Amino acid sequence: MFRLTRYFSIASGIAVLVISLLFLWGYRSSEIAERTEISGTRNELLARTVANAIWPEFGAALMASEGSDALALRDRELTARLRERIRDLSAGVPVIKIKVYDLKGTAVFSTVVREIGEDKSGNPGFLAARDGVTMSELVYRGRMSATEGEIENVNVVSSYIPIRPDPGGQVKAVFELYTDVSGDIREIDRDSWRLLLAIVLGFGALYAVLLLVVGRADRILRRQYGALRENEASMRAQNEALEAANRRLHMAASVFERSIEGIVITDPAQRVIEVNRAFTEITGYTSEEAIGGTPRLLSSGWHNEAFYDEMWRSVNERGYWQGEVTNRRKSGEVYRQWLTLCADYNDRQELVYYIGMFYDITEKRLSEERIARLAYYDALTGLANRRLFEDRLENAVLLARRQNSSLAVLFIDLDRFKPVNDSLGHKAGDALLKQVAARLSGIVRDCDTTARLGGDEFGVLLAGESFDRRQVTAAVAQRVLDALSAPFLVEGREIATGASIGISFYPEDGSTPEVLTKHADVAMYQSKRAGRNRYRFFLPSMNEGALERLGMEENLRHALARDEFELHFQPKVDTASGAMTGAEVLLRWRQPERGLVPPAEFIPIAEETGLIVDIGAWVLEQACRRVVEWEDRLPAGFRLAVNLSVRQLQGDIDEAVRHALATTGADPARIELELTESMLMEDTERAIGLMDRLSAQGVQLALDDFGTGYSSLYYLRRFPIHRLKIDRSFVSEVPNDRSCAAIVQATIALARSLGLEVIAEGVETTDQRDFLRDAGCPECQGYLFGAPVPGAAFAALLDSRRPQTRTS
Numbered sequence: 119m120f121r122l123t124r125y126f127s128i129a130s131g132i133a134v135l136v137i138s139l140l141f142l143w144g145y146r147s148s149e150i151a152e153r154t155e156i157s158g159t160r161n162e163l164l165a166r167t168v169a170n171a172i173w174p175e176f177g178a179a180l181m182a183s184e185g186s187d188a189l190a191l192r193d194r195e196l197t198a199r200l201r202e203r204i205r206d207l208s209a210g211v212p213v214i215k216i217k218v219y220d221l222k223g224t225a226v227f228s229t230v231v232r233e234i235g236e237d238k239s240g241n242p243g244f245l246a247a248r249d250g251v252t253m254s255e256l257v258y259r260g261r262m263s264a265t266e267g268e269i270e271n272v273n274v275v276s277s278y279i280p281i282r283p284d285p286g287g288q289v290k291a292v293f294e295l296y297t298d299v300s301g302d303i304r305e306i307d308r309d310s311w312r313l314l315l316a317i318v319l320g321f322g323a324l325y326a327v328l329l330l331v332v333g334r335a336d337r338i339l340r341r342q343y344g345a346l347r348e349n350e351a352s353m354r355a356q357n358e359a360l361e362a363a364n365r366r367l368h369m370a371a372s373v374f375e376r377s378i379e380g381i382v383i384t385d386p387a388q389r390v391i392e393v394n395r396a397f398t399e400i401t402g403y404t405s406e407e408a409i410g411g412t413p414r415l416l417s418s419g420w421h422n423e424a425f426y427d428e429m430w431r432s433v434n435e436r437g438y439w440q441g442e443v444t445n446r447r448k449s450g451e452v453y454r455q456w457l458t459l460c461a462d463y464n465d466r467q468e469l470v471y472y473i474g475m476f477y478d479i480t481e482k483r484l485s486e487e488r489i490a491r492l493a494y495y496d497a498l499t500g501l502a503n504r505r506l507f508e509d510r511l512e513n514a515v516l517l518a519r520r521q522n523s524s525l526a527v528l529f530i531d532l533d534r535f536k537p538v539n540d541s542l543g544h545k546a547g548d549a550l551l552k553q554v555a556a557r558l559s560g561i562v563r564d565c566d567t568t569a570r571l572g573g574d575e576f577g578v579l580l581a582g583e584s585f586d587r588r589q590v591t592a593a594v595a596q597r598v599l600d601a602l603s604a605p606f607l608v609e610g611r612e613i614a615t616g617a618s619i620g621i622s623f624y625p626e627d628g629s630t631p632e633v634l635t636k637h638a639d640v641a642m643y644q645s646k647r648a649g650r651n652r653y654r655f656f657l658p659s660m661n662e663g664a665l666e667r668l669g670m671e672e673n674l675r676h677a678l679a680r681d682e683f684e685l686h687f688q689p690k691v692d693t694a695s696g697a698m699t700g701a702e703v704l705l706r707w708r709q710p711e712r713g714l715v716p717p718a719e720f721i722p723i724a725e726e727t728g729l730i731v732d733i734g735a736w737v738l739e740q741a742c743r744r745v746v747e748w749e750d751r752l753p754a755g756f757r758l759a760v761n762l763s764v765r766q767l768q769g770d771i772d773e774a775v776r777h778a779l780a781t782t783g784a785d786p787a788r789i790e791l792e793l794t795e796s797m798l799m800e801d802t803e804r805a806i807g808l809m810d811r812l813s814a815q816g817v818q819l820a821l822d823d824f825g826t827g828y829s830s831l832y833y834l835r836r837f838p839i840h841r842l843k844i845d846r847s848f849v850s851e852v853p854n855d856r857s858c859a860a861i862v863q864a865t866i867a868l869a870r871s872l873g874l875e876v877i878a879e880g881v882e883t884t885d886q887r888d889f890l891r892d893a894g895c896p897e898c899q900g901y902l903f904g905a906p907v908p909g910a911a912f913a914a915l916l917d918s919r920r921p922q923t924r925t926s
Contacts (some may be wrong), residue, residue, distance in 0.1 A: 157275035158254025188235020229265035243278035402448030418446035499555035507569035532574040595653040619653035686906035700757040742784035786816030846880025
């Protein structure tokens, strides 16, 4: 705040000082000017008196001195007499000295002798006096020569006075008269100080009065300023509160209008007084249609009066209610909404409004139902899934236990589904599964459960009262077999399949869901081993086979680490010369308890469990090591052929081959990889890319079991393979079976036209060899030329045939 007293004190003090100094300066200057004027007048009168006294006697002599030098003037008698005469005349008068100048400005006389002869011709005072004008001025002298000697610190009035001996006549000389006015000046100074003191006292008194007035005014202004600041702060706070309230009001209005939740406000009588835009979007009713009515216009009739009574009771007792309500839109469509209903009270706890906020959860509920269906039903077939099947089986077991009744569990596995899926693709496989599901659903009762358990496995739960459970179950199983044995039409093709069924009963075969499903699975596995397309009831003895398979699987998981695998080699020969051209690498498992385990027993298990990937990588690396080890024994063009499994092709087989070659340093041209048609047809484009990457590494590629799959000649042309391998199923029937012979000859001709080499496997007789030789098949493989033997024996065989060379 502006401090009035402080600034008034400073400003008034400076003003008083300046005014006092100016007043004092004006007074002193005026007094000095007046005294100077009086002294000048007095000097003029004195000068005229002296001139009148001395001029008759000395005038002529003084004027006659013109042109004389200063020393002459000083030493003449006239000067001394005139000096004495002037001293007498100026007795009692404060005259310091008198000078007389001729009209040329030369001092012809002075009461101070040494100043006689001075030239004042250029002095303004002299010039003015010579022209007839008296001029006086006040001069302060620190030191000055006077008639009586040297004087110091004296204020004098110096006057130049024209001398006219004749009144009105010409100026004959100029007098310079110095009178001492130091006393006058001191008197002026004393008066000035007294005046200054009076001024200061006067202004001081005035200042004191004004200071009191200003101080009072300052205090009043301060109080008013403080009150003004308080009022300003209060107004600012009120404005801020008002702005905040306006912002909140605007925000509340914006939220009300833009909220995605429908909002309806009613008075205590439940009459609608306001709705927002979302209310209209959800219900279809405009604000004009809703305001004035009651929320009952949304009633769907799904809830009874008790529901609404409980809702309003909760609102009135607890202040709110929240829950799901089924209402009806203006269009008549029923929808679900999540409603929050609350009561709003004023400061006197009087009910003011009811506020309802809701949002449409129809899609959410439908999504939840769809998700729940996906959780419990198979997305492809629409049947119950394994989770729901197990849940219903558990409930059925509990019910059967309470009612002392029975139930049956059927496990159904499709026969020959994998070849269909591999050859025609997953789309065709899915279409087949849908048709299977439709046929199963048409066989069982509505109270029974049919489920897809995964892949091509299905389950049926037969529960409820039955006088002869086993007989009824057998009849159902037979109907299933009959239904699934009939051909299916998939993508314009007739496909014949079948099913293997395993059956277990509660309580005979198990008292828990886990045991019942396990035993049904074991029985199904036994029906497959018995020849497929049949059903089997579970027998306790079946567990032995299942346990044996589990044991084999467990041992197989550790076989690689225990170094229980070994490689056998079956030679491939030139059909014409019999020279060895290569060998097929065959895997053998020498189990410590059982000895050599047939590949047909452990290879499928390795495939199912995925162990074949690691085992296959080991086989590939060992084959490469043999190539390096036998390099000196191997004839030119000799190749070791390694079979690949479907699981390997689904992984990173190209990386596995690269790693094996890099690790061992084997020549890739001596490695041949055998693939089957069914492997390549599952995802043809991916298979072609994979084969391109394998060929780029330098390895050979052969198409194994050619003629048994469903490969297209179009894709065969695109496959980057080096040779075809005729399947043993055709070779075993030649030359006696004309159809097989024709197939073999056609395959050889096809290979030649495509620029591919060809080899026949499973050659066991000389007639077969001769037929193949005559048909132009260059290579053969089979027991006629040698059985698979361990590595050491095969190395010895190589040594024994070392001198031989291949001929074309």
